[in-house]
Amino acid sequence: MSNENKSIIEFDFTLICEYFSAIERQGPGSKEATIKALSFVDNLNDNSKIADLGCGTGGQTMVLAQNAPGTITGIDLFPKFIDLFNENAKMYSLQDRVKGVVGSMDDLPFAEGELDLIWSEGAIYNIGFKKGLSYWKQFLKCGGYLAVTEACWFTPQRPVEINDFWMEAYPEIDTIPEKIAQIQDAGYVPVASFILPESCWTDNFYVHQKAAQVKFLEKYPNNKSAQELVANERREAELYSKYKEYYGYVFFICSSR
Secondary structure, eight states: OOOOSSOGGGSOHHHHHHHHHTSSOSSSOOHHHHHHHHTTOOOOOTTOEEEEETOTTOHHHHHHHHHSOSEEEEEESOHHHHHHHHHHHHHTTOTTTEEEEEOBTTBOOOOTTOEEEEEESSOGGGTOHHHHHHHHHTTEEEEEEEEEEEEEESSSOOOHHHHHHHHHHOTTOEEHHHHHHHHHHTTEEEEEEEEOOHHHHIIIIIHHHHHHHHHHHHHSTTOHHHHHHHHHHHHHHHHHHHHTTTEEEEEEEEEEO
């Protein structure tokens, strides 16, 4: 989910849920990227326990479940997302292995060392990369895996407009080497990292929003918050188109020592 300029959390939660529920993914990503990241995780079996934090409606979770053994718990703050998540699990006949629950990624319901894998696509920014790495680690078994996507700079310098935009939106954005150093400092072993392709942002996220935006504004023609939310998302898409060579999401896969 986006978090630029006017922070997404400043918008009405009900409107946010309705807007993002209309699209399959609540952030940039793809089935291929999820499967590629999963290919670096080698410790899973039928008894494995997996958590998808900030799961949204479960676009990536269902891909995980179709390509990995074990049980998956999806955690998200928004009850509407979790309702749709559990409906999607049923639609894919995954309800015996996949369950969504309402909760916060900074107050997890798991026991220490309970999880074999923690997954989080486009969501760790909600509590911050460093805090997420540190707090989540206690729930992983020794040798367990963490796989997250995080906004990163691709270059040491970048134009003022996009630099200022992200510094206001998410000051923790940094270069890939700095993020890897943070992973190591938090006590993980870096396993792999790769940049999400441009199509993860365009074809799989921004394009799907265009039709949703038209319907959304038709439903709320005089709602200032709805108009601001759409304007926020449109500006984000414009900035990505203009400055995509300078930033994007990076998938980081690491193991717990």
